[in-house]
Amino acid sequence: MxxxxxxxxxxxxxxxxxxxxxxxxxxxxxxxxxxxxxxxxxxxxxxxxxxxxxxxxxxxxxxxxxxxxxxxxxxxxxxxxxxxxxxxxxxxxxxxxxRSEQEAMISVVMTATMSLDPILTVLGDIGRRFPATHIRVATEMMGGPLARLMEGDADLIISGLAGVPLEEVETLPVDTIIIRPVASPSFPAAQRVGIRSRREMQTYTQVIVSGTGGQDFDQSRDLLSGGQRWTVSDFEAKKSVIKAGLGWGGIPVHLMQQELANGELVQLTVEGYPPRHTEIFAIRRRDMPMGQVMSRLWDDLKQARQSMPEPDSNRWKS
CATH class of the missing domain: 1.10.10.10 (Winged helix-like DNA-binding domain superfamily/Winged helix DNA-binding domain)
Structure with missing residues (x-):
């Protein structure tokens, strides 16, 4: 009726x-x-x-x-x-x-899990084209980039889509990263081949990175409940702790290629903790008008993505 x-x-x-x-x-x-x-x-x-x-x-x-x-x-x-x-x-x-003029500054916040390499060429071109604009690039952990975007402190973020309100943003695919669980070869879980059970891994210390997004944008992934944890501030610290044999954890493959190659770190196969493939996107808020520089940056990112082949996750495999 x-x-x-x-x-x-x-x-x-x-x-x-x-x-x-x-x-x-x-x-x-x-x-x-x-x-x-x-x-x-x-x-x-x-x-x-x-x-x-x-x-x-x-x-x-x-x-x-x-x-x-x-x-x-x-x-x-x-x-x-x-x-x-x-x-x-x-x-x-x-x-x-x-109607816009050249911005005095644009702020780009990136997830610390990703390398700058995929967007450096675009940022370099923008810097040469708009020398009067200060380009600020910062890295944040976990939900940090999303927090900066939604709080109005970033014009653009490069991040995964976890927690992102998709109806409020525009996105462009940028890259794919892989995070693998690793340990020092001297770590007990690395002493034999095969799959390590969740129960066994809960007896070891897992090293995690704290987020910078605050309570409203907290993101927790790949955590095994019930075990001891060490929390560090960034991936370099996490890698150092793991290399020292004090725990295990997931690290983006591109951040540890040398250590994997020389044997300082070895990959683990953990039940319920497979290598995680994460799509990374350029993200901007729909309700934030773009000036000349941001408009050019967004268009350049779009054109760069269209001219690239689909992300090849095999390039990060060891």
Whole structure:
């Protein structure tokens, strides 16, 4: 039964705000959460949707359950809404670029698990093209890059997608990294070949790296529960502790190629801890306008990715 009342059957014109409200409800799951996200009263969001439904002539949401769910017609309409909002965001970026001046500084924050090499050429070209712009490049651990982006302290991050609110960002694939569990050849778990069980590995010290994202952006991966842990600040410290035979842990392969080659570190095969392949992306917020330099950097990253072959995970294998 339609929820549209006769009082709602008035002449109206579809607005961008109505489409944004629809998108927020679908993304957040409730009218209340959508209102909080858009910093509006819930009654205002409900009114916008009622007016939109009145103009369309059908219900967008079924309100029978605890959470609103899209009707069949609503699902079709929402798919088109998402395309329209994508185009609107693109127009906003173009307009911002056209009216912008060269930024005094752009901030790029990278995950410490990745090498700078895949983007150095692009950054170098940007630096030569825009010598008046200071390019700040920083590295952060775990959820640190995402925290800097969402807090407005980074224009661009190079990171994995764990925890990233995809509806709020644009992404470009950059590279793939592999993290493997390793230990010193003198470490007890490395003394024989074969798969080490989780129970056995819980008797050894696992070395982990602390995140820099704070509580709201904390990320914990590849942790074995129940065992002793050492926490260090970065991968170089982690590698030193593991090389000293004081524990085991996962390290990006590109950061330990020399140690693997000369035998200072050996790979472990651990139950429930396979080598982890992580896709790395360039990520920017949709609601942050791009100036001339950021627009050029984003376009250059896109062109560089299109001209590269698909990431070959075998290049990191030892």
């Amino acid at each position: 339609s929820m549209i009342s006769k009082s709602d059957q008035v002449n109206s014109q579809m607005t961008l705000d109505q489409l944004i409200a629809l998108d927020a409800i679908v993304a957040m799951g409730t009218f209340r959460a959508a209102a909080e996200r858009l910093n509006k009263a819930q009654s205002a969001i409900s009114h916008q949707i009622r007016k939109l439904e009145a103009e369309l002539g059908f219900d967008l949401f079924s309100r029978d359950g605890y959470r609103p769910s899209l009707t069949t017609e609503g699902e079709v309409f929402y798919r088109e809404t998402a395309r329209v909002l994508e185009q609107v965001n693109g127009l906003k970026s173009v307009a911002a670029s056209l």
